[in-house]
Amino acid sequence: MVVIEIKKSLRDSAILVFILLVIVAGMAVSEKDPYLMPSLELFLALYASFAGWSLFERERQDGAMEYLLALPISRLRLLALKLAPRLIAVALILFGYGFIHRQYSVHALLPYFTFACLYVGVFLLSVSLSLSMKSFIGTFFITLFLTVGLYSFLTWLDPSISNERLGLQTVLSLATATVLFALRFRRFDIRPLSHFNRRYVPVLVLLLAVVFTLTYITTRSRWGHFYLTEEGYLLSDYGHKTVIETMEGGRTVFDQGMAPLLQADKTLLVALGRSGGEGDDLAKLNLETMEIEKRWDLPAGYWFHRFLENRASVDGRPCFLLTGPHHRRYQILELNGETLRFIPVQIDFGDEMVHQISGTIENPVRFVLFTGTRLFLMEENGHGEMWMEARGVTSWKNRLLVFGSSRTVLFEFSPEPKPVLQIEGKVRKIWKKWSGDIDDRVLVLHNDVYELLDLEKGSLQKITAQDRPYHYATNREGNLRIVWLKRDEITVSEWVQDRLRVEATWYTRIEGLKLTRVFPAGVVVYGRAKREVFRFDPPPAGLGDGK
């Protein structure tokens, strides 16, 4: 039985092996045709489907089903005997394709692992339809539709899903159809196929519906780091993968994490995650071409803190905190045009970890490093010392706001520190989430009242607010924009001439679990497999689903 099946599999595969050899030979001696690999991928999908569908084709053609079923072999063993040679042939062809892919992957539609999973998925699904479907073309289209459909469904539900998990989940989900087929085949007999189909096809359809439903229920998009550029590009960084979507529905996928650091015109400075989590590199992404324009290698093992606020500047040159291996070494990275300057931090932080570079103080330049409990001032040579204990800190030019447990003090460095404002009582800083700006104004909650603290003027003003502001940042006009969130309502207000003016109120249609992020360019509400973008500029109510 096995010998005959092997012969048949070899006969079926021979033409494909021949084609693969011709392609290899062709590629070796001529220029790479961009259509060759996609054609080959489609052809292989056809083969995988045929290999599965033709499981009982010989019995159908020869009328040998009665003979086959009368043999003293259990149904499951019979299925295994028929399936094993095909599985081997399908695997060998896949490995053969792997060799070609390795050499000429440039033009392939899909990465090898992804293709391999879809290929196996098509095969398994075709096996499950081998008795029920008489038409091969029908089988091919159904299996391709379901396989690619499930694959796309998963991607749609969770854009953060890794290629490996995506492929494996697709294959394993579709393998349930093959398991069902095997179970039903145990009771397969010589009655007309309609008898088998009556009991099998509805269960198969139900199973696939359950698979899709469970996929929908269980697949949750992992929240990553997001960023909305001023042009409306939405960047989603999932650590191992970055997806950039445009307002027009365009989509570019990068197979590495890409955390936005700074946007300038049409370029975005990003921290590029290295494979295997071995730190970051710095790169400049061109938002028009969606290509990495320039890439700088960073010292091995160093990575960026992925918060836009975590940035300082020296004479307009952006500076970033780099954390090294085991959170025990730090460097300040200063970007001067195309040139990088690294300042190794020479301070001993003890058991504490630095998690914030909170700006710089000018004249002379000192970097403000904060561990969460202690504040350090570091000179440009990397040396420095602890300045004081604090609960929070923020800086603006030569001014430093230090939050204490019962008192908050605004210092001016000229160059020695001098307190210019003291606020008694409990003061809590409202964090600027993803503001992207180093602002001269800080929103604080002072004795349960929201107040705006102007670092430049050294003044404090009350803000009438019923709810906690979710985000604030300076807009293009230099006014402070505050975003308030209340369930499905997003209110954007502007602080103009010491008054709060409502700019727009938007309502999100996303229900249930959602995540709202406010960016300098707008607000994005993330739901499961769905998102809404509300842009501040051009006019707030004109875009997204705002009302």
Add this chain to the structure above:
Amino acid sequence: MIEVSDLTVRYGRKRAVDALSITVRQGESVLLAGANGSGKTTLLRSMCGLLIHRGKPVRVDGRTLNHRSRRRIAYIPASISFYDSLRVGEAIRLHASCFQDFTYRPPAEFEIERHRRVGTLSKGEKTLFILSLALATHPNYLLIDDVIHFLDPHLRELFLKTILGLIEEQQLGLLMAAQSAFDIEGILDRVVVLDKGKIVLDEAVERLKGSFVRVYSDRLAANLPVVFTRDWGDFKEFFLYPYSDRMETGGRVDFLTLSEIVHATIGGKYGGH
């Protein structure tokens, strides 16, 4: 012994076999007769595991029928189903690979070139070839569906001779479905007639031949066991079973051959009685 008890097989709503019980012993040869659609093929397929049914399982020599006990049963389907694209040699090797005990010995006057494709054999040749394969596995029971009519007189003789030899030598149990007992009467011990999935007659051949009669008469006494009647206009044929010579029929009584009995039984069904 193959035991079938209370077997019911449905095709959709239709009951092909309805609460049927039958046994076939080793060394016994049984004719399974019945009109088209009476359930012969369904019964044979159920007895060799080709049809899976709910209810009491078929038992073979005291064991439930499964893929292991199926080795004791050889089955020749009416479709003479086989891999037509295989060569004869390959077919023999394929069949041998599925059985531990396999000795291919075709009848002396029947040898097929091994390079020929099975599909190129005539129906008669293919039937005899499949029979040879079936017997090469040394079965205890041989189930043959209605294939005898595929064979020409020469092959039929060869076919029957081979089977007869095995019944005597190896105590082979034979259950053969056929529309007619012509030519095979000599090897049969018992006749089972099916109608609408039920057994309507199950009798040893000798007893059947001595108790199944045809009476030509205008009318018969009401207490006689008339199985069915044929009306020819001028006269009527009454078929009586079981008949004894003490019965007063008032007409000519003909004892029938087995072939005639089978024919009459099936014909009687079509006669609407």
